[in-house]
Amino acid sequence: MDQFNDAVITLLDEFDGIAKDNPEIGDTDVREHLATVLFASFITPRLGYTLPEKFGLFSETANAQMKAALAHFITIITFFNDIPNFTTPQERLSALQSKEIVSAQGSLFADYFGYIDPI
Numbered sequence: 001m002d003q004f005n006d007a008v009i010t011l012l013d014e015f016d017g018i019a020k021d022n023p024e025i026g027d028t029d030v031r032e033h034l035a036t037v038l039f040a041s042f043i044t045p046r047l048g049y050t051l052p053e054k055f056g057l058f059s060e061t062a063n064a065q066m067k068a069a070l071a072h073f074i075t076i077i078t079f080f081n082d083i084p085n086f087t088t089p090q091e092r093l094s095a096l097q098s099k100e101i102v103s104a105q106g107s108l109f110a111d112y113f114g115y116i117d118p119i
Helices: 002-019 028-043 060-080 089-096 109-113
Strands: none
Touching: 002 060, 002 109, 028 060, 028 089, 028 109
């Protein structure tokens, strides 16, 4: 679980860095893009899913940074799909939404992805 938490913290730290120059990262449009990515790649994985090029951020650079951060994160967390406590979509979602996982700047999962209702 520590490796999973570390991966989420790293992602949140990267998002905090992107947010410095891109306050729209907290917009509903961006959150919806991010939720789609998480569901399709980890929570309820779809075979053959590929990351989009845009996530609703205003600059091409910010979208590229977001894609790189998500690609790295997904590469790490997909290894958790088949281990105990991560076998159901709800277990994976609950692990992501843990309030114990906090970035260096105090950000939580919900700050970037919003709260996602139980499945």
